[in-house]
Amino acid sequence: MPSEFVDPDELRAEFCSALSKMYRSEVPLYGDLVELVDEINDRADEQESWQISDRLKVERHGAIRLGLPSELHTISRLFRLMGMYPVGYYDLSGCGVPVHATAFRPTTRSSLSKNPFRVFTSLLRPELIPDAKLRDQVLSILSKRDIFHPTTRALISQAETRGGLTRPETNLLVQHALETFKWHEEALVPAETYARMRAVHPLLADIAGFRGPHINHLTPRVLDIDAAQAGMPARGICPKAIIEGPPRRLCPILLRQTSFQALTEHIRFPGGGSEGSHRARFGEIESRGCALTKKGNLICLHPSNPLHSVPLVANQHVGHDLYLSLMAESQRTAPPNESNAAHQTLLHQIFTHRFPDTWTSLRQEGLAFFRYTLITPPQPLSNNTTLDELIDSGNIQAEPIVYEDFLPASAAGIFRSNLGQEQSEHVQKNIEAEEESTRKQFEIALGRPVEDFCDLYQAMESDSLQAVERTLGYRLR
Ligand code: OOG
Ligand code: NI
Incomplete structure (x- = not known):
């Protein structure tokens, strides 16, 4: 790449930092979470070296929800300029959330070590909304909005033709691309339309009710998530009941997450006069462990059938499957509404003798x-x-x-807890046989296969x- 062009890794780092600054001003509680995380990370001196690196200070993941395949296509082109590629296909329809998703992230070791910024990006599946009239209305609303600033569109095309962006063009792109992610207090649709969409599924109101796909959280990575969960109340932040994902381990695996509930925010409807409230934006903290082996693609855990065909014994290349089967077992055993302490104790009991917890055994058994x-x-x-x-x-x-990706069951749990709706009966379920074709459609929209x-x-x-x-x-x- 000619030296006049800014390196995609640099562009990603600048964009992530600008987004973090914007979100901090929009949602001050996010700033409080970052402070708490920095404090814990500074204290975590007994951590092993593979966990501690320069990237930790800037490490964030965010999430957006898109309405149309064409929006996904342009986002994919934008993120590509930042050295972020779609990795993983997550079908959340089995969990009552009418979207499928991928995570845009850097894929090489060198890019990940500079800045591992990732964005969990989901796309609405209107075909799962059985109310045909509302579905048509949603599609018509979405087809009339443009979530990208004309300058963003122009710069993407220019970068693709010329092979990169100069310093001044990069500054311009960061500034205008931010527009897509920002919060709009004024809804795009009248109050009645917003209410109809929300009654069918709050996700519809969140996606089609606004001018753009406001970033709904930015998540810093913490080295000790149990300390973060315990430290939140002292800062006036109320954490969700349970830490999602695996239990605490000597050898941390995959991804553990906790969050605070989405804020109830004031919104206005067009034309003045009517006002309302909307819940979408929340705060989340994550803790990352090692990547586990598994062949094939991840499947969404259906709450009533969490096991699918996951094998119950550890053998070569099934670290991830073994994790899923132990989590499913905990779901079958757990009483409803248990506390985090009870949940963690149960997970600990289930994992202790069944999931090896030394690096040597994880390696020798082909689990990580x-x-x-x-x-x-x-x-x-x-x-x-x-x-x-x-x-x-x-x-x-x-x-x-390090595990750089997401866990569909945890993601679905986060969606549900923040949308304030357990499971929508209005949403059709994807049948497993369909997954291949919905994935194909998703990839067509992306313009490339997911890795x-x-x-x-x-x-x-x-x-x-x-x-x-x-x-x-x-x-x-
Ligand atoms: C995305 C939820 C998924 C995670 O950390 O698993 C996610 C959303 O609510 O839009 O960010
Ligand atoms: Ni998240």
Whole structure:
């Protein structure tokens, strides 16, 4: 890339920082969460090195909800300029949320280490709204709005033709792209239309009721989420009842999340006079562990059938499946409305003897992904020393690979708790056989296939091992 163009990693970092600044001014409680997280992270000195890095200070994920495939297409082009690509396909319809989604994020180790900004981006599936009249109305409203500033559109096309953006163009893009993510106090539709949409599903009102897909949360990453959950009330922040995801572990896995409930915000309807309130924007904190192995795609956990076909025993390449099966077991056992403490105790009991909790066993049983680095070649070099022996002797370091993605069951839980509606009977369910075709439609809108995150972790692990093998001069597998 010619040097006159700004690096996509730099553009992403600048955009993430500008968005964070904007959201802090829109939702001051987000600023309080960031302060709490920074305080905990500064104290977390006994953490292992794979968790602590420069990226932690700037690490955020956000979420937006889009209405039309054409909006997804343009967002995909915009994020691409920032070095963010669609990874993972999340179908949330089985959980009563009429959307499917992906996460735009950087995919290489070097880009992730500079700034791992990700955006969980969902797209409405109007075909799951059985009220045909309302569906047509929603589509007509959506087709008349443009969520992108003309300058954003022009700069995207220009960058694609010329291969990048100059410094002044980059500044202009950051400024105008922010417009798409900002909050509008004035709704796009009259009060009656808003009320009709909300009665069928609050998500409809949130997506089609406004001029743009306001960012609905920005999430900093914390090293000790139990401390964050406990520290929220002292700052006047009321956390959700339960930390989503796996229990606390010596070797943290996947993703744990907690949040505060969406704020009730004042809105105005066009034409003046009538006013109302809307709940969409909330605060969330996440804690990331290591990526677990799994072949195939993630499926959404249906609340009444959480198990699907997940196997119950640990064998090669099923770390993620083993996680899902243990979580399903906890759902079957858990009494409703339990406290976080009771929930965590139950998870702890279920996981303790069934999910290995040392890096060695996670690695040897093929449950998690690792990055291998040659610290120093063994002396004398013999080509029958095994990988395990070289790790034991300290010649090779095996470092867990951070899970950079999302968990559909946790995401659906977050959607539901913030939309203030348990499960909408108005929403049709996707049947499993349809998933392939809905995914295809989603990818057509994106203009590219979504990447499989397991493949990305696998490639990172294999590349690191290959580099070690090249230096040693023999194969370790
Ligand atoms: C997205 C919810 C998903 C997460 O952290 O799992 C999400 C939304 O509410 O739009 O952000
Ligand atoms: Ni989130």
